[in-house]
Amino acid sequence: MNFVKRAGMSLGARKSRTAGLLAIFVVICILLLGGFLLRAAAAHREADAQRTIGVDVTVKQKGLTLALADRLGASDIVHRYTPRLPARAAWHGFAPLTSHASKPDGETRDKDQASLAVNGVRDSGMLLPFSYGSMKIMAGRGITPEDRGQGVALIEQRLADENHLEVGETVQVRSADGKRTAALAVVGVFQDPTRDPTRWTPPHELPGNVLYVPTGTAQELGTRSATVSEAVYRLGSPDQAEQLHATAGRLLGAGSFDFRVNDKAYEDQVRRIQQIGTFAGLIVWVIALAGALILGLVVMLQIRERRAELGVLLAMGEKKWKLIGQHAVEVATAALPAVALAALAGQLAGQPAGDLFLGRQGERPTSAASAPDSEIAPLTVRVEPATVVNVAGIGLGISLVSTVVPGIGILRLHPRSILDTE
Structure with missing residues (x-):
């Protein structure tokens, strides 16, 4: 049987586990999207602040x-x-x-x-x-x-x-x-x-x-x-x-x-925005690493629970890389709808979150040395297609890493060693 089709049947048969995997991916993708949106918003706000405050x-x-x-x-x-x-x-x-x-x-x-x-x-x-x-x-x-x-x-x-x-x-x-x-x-x-x-x-x-x-x-x-x-x-x-x-x-x-x-007004306003942008970029990396680690542990536990299934498939002549591919397809299948849900959440909550971290729309500089007529342009947070592509790419990368690394153990096993431990 084709391992892709087998992955679909496995997802359908394990609905609760599939839902849990989807929930984990939704959280990871929302946090990733939030980091990208915050970094992009900080870059736009920095450019506006440089132009108006300077x-x-x-x-x-x-x-x-x-x-x-x-x-x-x-x-x-x-x-x-x-x-x-x-x-x-x-x-x-x-x-x-x-x-x-x-x-x-x-x-x-x-x-x-x-x-x-x-x-x-x-x-x-x-x-x-x-x-x-x-x-x-x-x-x-x-x-x-x-x-x-x-x-x-x-x-x-x-x-x-x-x-x-x-x-x-x-x-x-x-x-x-x-x-x-x-x-x-x-x-x-x-x-x-x-x-x-x-x-x-x-x-x-x-x-x-x-x-x-x-x-x-x-x-x-x-x-x-x-x-x-x-x-x-x-x-x-x-x-x-x-x-x-x-x-x-x-x-x-x-x-x-x-x-x-x-440059007092610049130091008071722009430096703070730059720090938020740097923090947002750090968030993206931390979430990517933490997400890969968490999903890797989840996949490792699933592999241990399915050792008998793996032993039977290997005994029937199934290639080891297809077994790893099956797990990768299962995880990636949960990742794609999670990206769509994260994009919807970002569209709804992105603007309030951006206002919270970078200030309300039309906010004037808070420094006493800031120009009273230097009103920073309203902050607009949008979920751009390129941002969704970036989140999807990182999400698929996480799914690949989280399945390939735990799957290395499968490559070293033989059907007899797997079935004998059962």
Whole structure:
């Protein structure tokens, strides 16, 4: 009789043992699938975290220009960046804030009336006070790269309250030399937690008189200078900071610039995700080895219980490798439906399990140094066909190992030795 057909008859005749074997395989396959899903989810979450959290690098150099800052920002490893171009501007049609303290004797009044501190930026969300939460957008939005060439402004809440300004309204400001006037649409209102100084302070040094505008607007309002005070770059990992440092050295001159890396948010979030991914990979190997060991013991016990059957078959001339093949087919037959059941369980429970280990969907970084607007993309756990194939492959491998290793003893036996022990 064909050993495959004989394996099917054996499974039908031993229904309770077949059900037990199936249950063992279902548990093994579910754990294997869970390990694969967790590792894949961790890899996706790590990529999202690198893109949204990343590592912030601040570059400062005397004489750093917008052109050089843009060339450095064009690097393939830079996700986002912004230079900061400081300027002074005069108010027109609205009142800037003034110090509540008494003005010291002998202090002269600004002749140019440049009471506003203007910061030209490409992406206000990249500035560290905004990126790490000390300054918050209370209404509207910040300055974005799409605002290049547009007359828009992000103003401080105290200035907005003093002049009853809201998002969508327009303010008029003059250049420092009084020769140019710009109409700026208020696109956002931010809050600076810095308190007003207790001593008299010039208006342009008050935190409430700060405006953020696109870099082109800042050049027009200032002295048309292209020198920036600093540039901030967001990278994917601390390793890429070394690459950016080398690129900055070629552009700016080695050792002539200040290069500071802020990777606290990355260390707090991404390293934890990487550890979960490593743990998931370890789970897969441990389960595979433990599963092979457990099934090997089960098959060994079954072989001992069926020694008489084996002796009769050998006495009838059945080849030993077919006896081992029969056991392999029996175990593999239980493995295939177990993979299907595990895939169904993974589809139903994969998402809750992923949320449990890697955080809820849409979760914001938990570190105090994390950007408030850096919301990690929702975690989606799917049972992909490739993952099911991997689980099936490991499951069949376990079934093969668990039958071949105990079956080695069969190769050393003869019908007389088997039947004599009965």
